[in-house]
Amino acid sequence: MKAVVYEAYGDPTVLTVSEVQKPAIQDNEVLIHVKASGINPVDTYFRKGIRQVESFPHIPHFDLAGEVVEVGNDVKNIQVGDRVWATNAKGASAEFVAVTSNLVFPLPKKLTFEDGAAIAMPYMTAYLSLFNRGQLKEGETVLIFGGAGAVGHAAIQLAKHAGAYVITTASNEDKAAIAKGAGADEVIVYTVEDLVKRVKDRTKEAGVSLILDMSFSENMERDLEMIKLGGRIITIGSPVNNTPPLMWRQLNMKHASLIGVLLFTAPLEELVSAGHFISKGFDSGVFTSHIGKVFSYEDAALAHESLEKKEYDGRIILDHTK
Incomplete structure (x- = not known):
């Protein structure tokens, strides 16, 4: 072959x-x-x-x-x-x-078969991040970095379906339109707006309950400013620096959780449950x-x-x- x-x-x-x-x-x-x-x-x-x-x-x-x-x-x-x-x-x-x-x-x-290959890792990663690791609840506010990317786009749809309020980021207006099309409630174009200030203003200084971060080393300081007391930060990726120094004091001050996720090592039962949920969602037309x-x-x-x-x-x- x-x-x-x-x-x-x-x-x-x-x-x-x-x-x-x-x-x-x-x-x-x-x-x-x-x-x-x-x-x-x-x-x-x-x-x-x-x-x-x-x-x-x-x-x-x-x-x-x-x-x-x-x-x-x-x-x-x-x-x-x-x-x-x-x-x-x-x-x-x-x-x-x-x-x-x-x-x-x-x-x-x-x-199509192209659709099938496209949904696999992004939807699985987003599902595990939001629900198995992040324990997202209806009515919570979640910040999803990179709403025009594959994982971010999937996470927006899954979070909205679960009844969350979704804030996401984009680098330009074209990407912002993609994220809006996925269902995001708010899109912050971080190249022209102050991300931390916008999130704090939107949440009346309380911060968001859950953050899905695609590049943790670059965003750690801002994450710890934007997370609410007792919130959860899911570190999906850190491509720029795989071993960033931990801001331990800031993490403790926020009484926050820093949580890893990796599809390759996720428990089998979580993968099986997530996969069938995703298939059913696409079959009913909920996700794209x-x-x-x-x-x-x-x-x-x-x-x-x-x-x-x-x-x-x-x-x-x-x-x-x-």
């Missing part, structure tokens, strides 16, 4: 399309014929060697959508021919991928995907380059049918 691979760490040019061995499934797995796969920022970290891969040649990516072509002997809830999506699916940029069956979720008929650009499978290197240059808002998708 064909797969996007790389045999050494490096820039996007290390990505090539090669012939590799088709996987054999275990009794608890299904084999998916991949129709589309999604690229996440973390995929570029692995490619560059910031995070290590197990071996070379390495097949990248974790998000996919496709059609089930084989099921293991112990699989009862999935059938050959089912349209599905999955995340935490190692080697998602291959033609066929074996995935544990309880981490495979139904793709509603109204969604956020695709920035679809590339041909052969153009994986160009897709990685575009992601790193932040050329598009929303998910970068590889179409495996082209």
Whole structure:
């Protein structure tokens, strides 16, 4: 079968399309014929060697959508021919991928395979951040950084569906319009407005109950100014500095919680519950995907380059049918 691979760490040019061995499934797995796969920022970290891969040649990516072509002997809830999506699916940029069956979720008929690949990691991350880690309650105010990004866009929709008041950020008016379209109650264009002042004014100096932060090292000081007493800060990412010094005194003064989230290490039962909730929400038309650009499978290197240059808002998708 064909797969996007790389045999050494490096820039996007290390990505090539090669012939590799088709996987054999275990009794608890299904084999998916991949129709589309999604690229996440973390995929570029692995490619560059910031995070290590197990071996070379390495097949990248974790998000996919496709059609089930084989099921293991112990699989009862999935059938050959089912349209599905999955995340935490190692080697998602291959033609066929074996995935544990309880981490495979139904793709509603109204969604394309590109949609399925687009919703995977962003919606899962947003769900875990808001509900499993953040314990968001109806009526609370949440600040979501980066409302035009993939995770932020998903988090806005999930938080609004749960009855929260949603404030989000954007760097310009075009991105603000995307965030508004997702359902945000307020969008703060932080390049022209004072984010902390605006949040404090809006909350009568009390601060917000919950913050979802995509770049913690850059925002930590502001987070601790904007969080209310007893609030929760979810550190989804910190790409600029993975080991920022902790502002311990400010954290304690706010009686606040600093909470990590990582899809790769989340408990299985949380992933299963989140996945089925997301599928049902899309099936009923409550949620929408956020695709920035679809590339041909052969153009994986160009897709990685575009992601790193932040050329598009929303998910970068590889179409495996082209």
